[in-house]
Amino acid sequence: MVQGRCSAVAATVLLCLLSLHFESARSATFTVGDSGGWTFDTVGWTKGKRFRAGDTLVFNYNPSVHNVVAVNRAGYSACKAPKGANVFSSGKDQIKLRKGQNFFICSYVGHCQSGMKIAVIAS
Structure with a gap:
C-alpha cells in the first residue's frame, strides 16, 4: 500500500515537471530589431512573426540614448x-509577453515618433 502511494506521488511529480518543461520549450525568444537591435524604424519589425504568451522579447540598445517603456x-x-508605466533601461531588457496586446515605445523625445515603437499581439 505504501509503495503504491509513493509510486503515485512520483508519477504526479514527474508529470508536473514534464508539463513545465514542455511549456517552456514552446516559448520563443525574439530579439527586437534582429541584429540591428532596438532603434529607430523598428515599428514594422513584427510583420510576419507569430508571438505567443510567454515568449520573450529581448531589447538590445544603448541605455544612454534609449529606453523601453511598456505602455x-x-x-x-x-x-x-x-504615469506608472514600466520603464526598462538596462540596454539588454528581457520582457515576457502576456496574452493579447503588448505595446512598447522609447520615451526619449522624438524617438517613438521616429518609429521606435512596436505593437505585439500574443496568442
Whole structure:
C-alpha cells in the first residue's frame, strides 16, 4: 500500500515537471530589431512573426540614448508613457509577453515618433 502511494506521488511529480518543461520549450525568444537591435524604424519589425504568451522579447540598445517603456494602446498611439508605466533601461531588457496586446515605445523625445515603437499581439 505504501509503495503504491509513493509510486503515485512520483508519477504526479514527474508529470508536473514534464508539463513545465514542455511549456517552456514552446516559448520563443525574439530579439527586437534582429541584429540591428532596438532603434529607430523598428515599428514594422513584427510583420510576419507569430508571438505567443510567454515568449520573450529581448531589447538590445544603448541605455544612454534609449529606453523601453511598456505602455497601453493610448500611450502607443500618442507616443507618451502614462504615469506608472514600466520603464526598462538596462540596454539588454528581457520582457515576457502576456496574452493579447503588448505595446512598447522609447520615451526619449522624438524617438517613438521616429518609429521606435512596436505593437505585439500574443496568442
